[in-house]
Amino acid sequence: xxxxAARVLDxxxxxxxxxxxxxxxxxGLVAAELTSVPGASRSLRGSVTAYATDVKRHVLGVDGTxxxxxxxxDPEVARQMAVGVRGVLGADWGVSTTGVAGPDPQDxxxxxxxxxxxxxxxxxxxxxxxxxxxxxxxxxxESVRSVLELLSGELTGNGRTQDTERNGGT
Numbered sequence: 001x002x003x004x005a006a007r008v009l010d011x012x013x014x015x016x017x018x019x020x021x022x023x024x025x026x027x028g029l030v031a032a033e034l035t036s037v038p039g040a041s042r043s044l045r046g047s048v049t050a051y052a053t054d055v056k057r058h059v060l061g062v063d064g065t066x067x068x069x070x071x072x073x074d075p076e077v078a079r080q081m082a083v084g085v086r087g088v089l090g091a092d093w094g095v096s097t098t099g100v101a102g103p104d105p106q107d108x109x110x111x112x113x114x115x116x117x118x119x120x121x122x123x124x125x126x127x128x129x130x131x132x133x134x135x136x137x138x139x140x141x142e143s144v145r146s147v148l149e150l151l152s153g154e155l156t157g158n159g160r161t162q163d164t165e166r167n168g169g170t
Contacts, residue, residue, distance in 0.1 A: 001141075004148040005033045005040075011155045012043035012093070017121075019151075020091035021047035022060055022081040024072060024098040025114065029144045045089040050081065056098075060084030071107025073099055075127045078115035086119050093155075094119040095147050099130070101139045112139055116147035118154045126154060 012019055021030050021044075031047035034040050048059055053072045056062040061084040062077055070077070078098045086094035099114030100106045114130040128150050132139045152158075 001033055001145050001148065002036060004145065004152055006037045008148055008152050008155060009034065009037050009040055009043050011152075013039065017043065017092040018045045018090075019043050019093045019095070020045045020085040020089035022085035022094065022096040023047060023049050024051055024056070024081070024096075025101045026097045026140050026143050026147075027051060029140055030095065030097060030147055033144055033148065045091045048085055048088065056081060060088060071109070073107045073109040073113055073115070075115045075117075075129060078117035079119070079125055079127050082117040082119035082125065092121050093151065095151050097143050097147050099139075099143060101136045101143075103136060114139065114143050114146070116143060116150055118147075118151050120154055124154065126150060 023030050028049045034044050050056045050060055053067055056072060057064050057067055060081050062080040066076055078096050081096035081098060082094040096117045100109050100111050102111035105111060112132040114132055115127055117127040119125045128146060130146055132142050
């Protein structure tokens with residue numbers, strides 16, 4: 001995973017671009033992975049761990065009606081989190097994670113339901129729906145890898161939009 005984080009940070013630094021991170025189920029693991037790379041401060045503006053639903057609304061600007069109707073585990077919530085963190089932290093790019101790592105379902109969604117999103121300059125946005133298997137730690141780890149891969153694809157023009165089913169920890 002560190003290789004993907006390093007690749008993303010290298011591309012961002014070469015472009016003079018910045019990144020902000022909004023995390024829910026990953027609880028800071030995306031930011032930790034990025035900051036494990038020497039020189040991350042050249043591009044990483046910061047992160048918001050929006051674990052509580054009201055933080056998603058009040059800090060990141062996710063629509064309250066959307067949260068009330070669909071809950072926090074939703075592709076549009078992921079998109080709005082990525083857009084919101086860009087604005088809050090003044091970054092060129094924003095990424096987000098939201099989902100259910102377990103052990104129990106949440107908002108009517110089964111364990112392993114995860115949405116990761118990227119928001120870039122000029123309105124470019126992408127959300128990936130994941131159906132992950134494994135325990136809580138594996139689901140969280142795979143969510144980190146997936147959001148970094150999604151960002152890498154967007155930065156290099158190799159992005160994909162398909163839903164994905166993966167075993168955690170692979």
